[in-house]
Amino acid sequence: MRRVIMMTGAGALLLSLQAMAATSTPAGDDAAVMARGAYLATASDCTACHTAPGGKPMAGGLAIASPVGDIIASNITPSTSDGIGDYSEQDFARALRKGVRADGANLYPAMPYTAYAHLSDDDIHALYVYFMKGVTPVNEPTGTTNLPFPMNLRFSMKFWNLLFLKDGVITPDPQHSETWNRGRYLVEGPAHCSTCHTPRGILMQEKGDQWLAGAQVGPWYAPNITPDVTSGIGSWSRQDLVTYLKTGRIDRAQAAGSMAEAIEHSFQHLTDDDLKAMATYLGTLPAIRTGDDGSSAEEDNRFERGSPGSDLSFRGTSYAKGLKGDSEGAQLYAAHCASCHNYDGQGTADGYYPSLYHNAALGGDTASNLLAAILYGVDRETQNGHFFMPPFGDQPNAVTSLDNEQIAALANYLLERYGNPDVSVSSQDVQSIRDGGPxxxxxxxxxxxxxxxxxxxxxxxxxxxxxxxxxx
Ligand code: HEC
Ligand code: HEC
Ligand code: HEC
Incomplete structure (x- = not known):
């Protein structure tokens, strides 16, 4: 059952007066404010969580998996019965920046208010106008969140906020350019990159000293995106990063899973200036070295590992014959992957099917993204085209389902040949990614x-x- 906000007539009048005062801009400006609000809603990817697959926009209902149970995203359409139609601009600002609902109850940090806390007053206003006037009200309740004790006590989040919610609308730093400041605002605020890319501590808080240094998000691993040359993306040019955020791919890295979704819904729609600003800011962050492969050679970064396969058995006419003696991994590769990624793992000349050596999914310190790509495939649609790799997990529509032993054998073969040979996986590791992540x-x-x-x-x-x- 969804809570209904009870108000006295006077309270309601006061609220609507406040709302009117807050939104009373000259008529001509209204369209501009709405457009800004819509752009900010896209940059903040509100829809990622607040629109269920196949559901109505912003009507909520999506169950967001957390380590302690599912948290149901709210209906944030301006419906007065089931959505946020009764929210004043102050209520709205408080929900976004402080994680507090209109009825005073605390929200769980599955709603990324620690990032939205950085939103400026002007941007909150534009978002509010957009949500109240630009989103269609949907009078449908969502399910309720039922976490186990003690997580069901929403007020316990007050303690969490005391510890981990930094107050802070971002003020421009005069030491830096306008571009840098814009980039910082977007990365730390609306685009909330750290929600996925920053490892979390025991209480699920983002670890400040490991900011953007890489974290597991469900079955996928959001890698280190600090400018460290070996562990991070220090070897990428600013344009590489802009291209990746716009299209979801460069030759060394392709976005699948939640990053593919973030690009589809959000980043690809940002202006080139905003993408450049984010890349500019990210390039100036402190570089954090993660993993300890003991190497600091610049060419030994995770995008340079591996080389083309050189199995004679994979070439020409001896291919079919030669395979008989080969490892299970090699055989599985030939049977299920080589048709697209090619016999030497080099992909196709046009790059549509990527090379598996010099590839982020195989060269890093964790095999999560390799295993997740095999189990869940890739399905990403942007202005740049539709990129699809079939899943080999236990989906009902999977053409081929591989079991844990097979996937482990295949992955170990690929890591050894094309990726980081220091990483190996067991069938339990495969099961853990199949179950949605460690x-x-x-x-x-x-x-x-x-x-x-x-x-x-x-x-x-x-x-x-x-x-x-x-x-x-
Ligand atoms: C990563 C997922 C995620 C994103 C992105 C997100 N939200 Fe939420 N939001 C949630 C969840 C989950 C809840 C419910 C949390 C709870 O019940 O404690 C919520 C709750 C809310 C609420 C409280 C509504 C109520 O009364 O229950 C508002 C308002 C809200 N979100 C607005 C937004 C806006 C605006 C954006 C974009 C700027 C946004 N959210 C982006 C996950 C998200
Ligand atoms: C919803 C979670 C999520 C958010 C938000 C997110 N990312 Fe990611 N990101 C991921 C995941 C997961 C991957 C790995 C994707 C893959 O390799 O298939 C990834 C990959 C990347 C990569 C490629 C790194 C590599 O080594 O392959 C870059 C660069 C990146 N993200 C930048 C960003 C930036 C910049 C932002 C904010 C503007 C951002 N991400 C926001 C989840 C996220
Ligand atoms: C039908 C063609 C096809 C087959 C078969 C196929 N792939 Fe892919 N693979 C793709 C495409 C397309 C992409 C994504 C390209 C992009 O995102 O731009 C991809 C991406 C990948 C990635 C990178 C994913 C990431 O998140 O970084 C890996 C790793 C991969 N494939 C491994 C495999 C393995 C292992 C097999 C065999 C089990 C396989 N592929 C079979 C087409 C295929």
Whole structure:
């Protein structure tokens, strides 16, 4: 059941007066403000979470998997019965920046308010106008979120906010160019890159000292995008990054999973100036070295690993015959992958089917994206075209389903030949990606037993608060 916001007549009048005051711009400006609001909603990718697959725009209902259970995204259409039609601009600003609903209850940080906290007053206003006037109201309730104790206590998020919600509309830094400042605003605020790319601590907070240094998000791994040359994207030019955000691909990296979605819904629609601004800012961040392969050679970055296959058995007429003696991995590759990625793993000349050596999915310190690509495939549609690789998982529509042992054999063969030979996977690793990604600490806490988990959580919170106090 969805909560209904109760208001006295006077309260309602006051709210609508406030809303009117806040939105009363000259008629000509209205269209411009609406357009800005729509652009910001796209840049912030509100639809990624608030529109369910096949559902009505912004009507919510999508269950967002968290380590402690599903969190249902709200209906944020201007419906007064089921959406945010009764929200004043102040309520709206508070939800976006402070993670508090109009009725005063706290939101879970599955709603990325720690990033939206950086939105400027003007942008909040434009978003509000767009949501109230540009989005069609949908009078349909969403399901409710039922997390286990103690996570069901929404007020516990107040403690979380005390620790991890930084106050902060971003003010321009005069030391830097306008482009850089715009990039910083977009990256840290609306585009919320860190929601996926920053590793999280035990309480699911983003780790500040590991900002954008790479994190597991479900079955996919959002890699290190700091300018470190070996672990991050320091070897990319600014234009590489702009191209990737616009199209989802460069020769060394292709976007699948949640990054493909973010590009489809959001980044590809941003202006070139905004994409350049983000790339400019990201290029000036502190470089963070992750993983310890002991190498610092610039050419040994994760986009340069591997080389074309040289199996004689893969060439010419001896191909079919030669395969008999080859490893299971090689045979699986020939049977299921070579038709697109080619016998030497070099892909096609036009680049539509990418090369598997010098490829981000195989050269990094984790095989998550290789395993996820095999299990879930790639399906990304942008102005640049439709890129599709079939899934080999247990989807009902999968043409071929490979089992865990087969995928492990295939992946180990590919890592050895085309990727990072120091990484290898087991069939359990494949199962974990099949199950939606490695479990996190919080899940363990929850599994220890709800009450025990609650006690641990409270003790940890108190310890952290005391620690902070002492440091101040
Ligand atoms: C990464 C997912 C995600 C994105 C992106 C996102 N939201 Fe949310 N939002 C949620 C979830 C989940 C909830 C419900 C959380 C809860 O119940 O505690 C929510 C709740 C809200 C609420 C509270 C509504 C209510 O009364 O229940 C508002 C308002 C809102 N979002 C607005 C927005 C706007 C505007 C944007 C884009 C600027 C946006 N959200 C982007 C996940 C997201
Ligand atoms: C919803 C989660 C999510 C958000 C938000 C997100 N990313 Fe990603 N990103 C990913 C995932 C997952 C991958 C890995 C995709 C793959 O390789 O198939 C990725 C890959 C990348 C890569 C390629 C890196 C490599 O080594 O292959 C770059 C660059 C990147 N993201 C930049 C950004 C920037 C910049 C932003 C913000 C403007 C952003 N991402 C926001 C999830 C996300
Ligand atoms: C029908 C053609 C086809 C087949 C068969 C195929 N792929 Fe792909 N593969 C693609 C396409 C298309 C892409 C994505 C290109 C893009 O995103 O721009 C891709 C991308 C990939 C990526 C990069 C994904 C990422 O997120 O970075 C990997 C790794 C990969 N394939 C491995 C495999 C393996 C292993 C097999 C065999 C099990 C296989 N592919 C079979 C067409 C195919």
């Amino acid at each position: 479990a996190s600490n919080i899940l363990m806490l929850a599994r220890v037993g709800m009450a025990a988990g609650g006690i641990v959580l409270v003790v940890v919170l108190i310890a952290v608060i005391l620690h902070r106090r002492r440091r101040r």
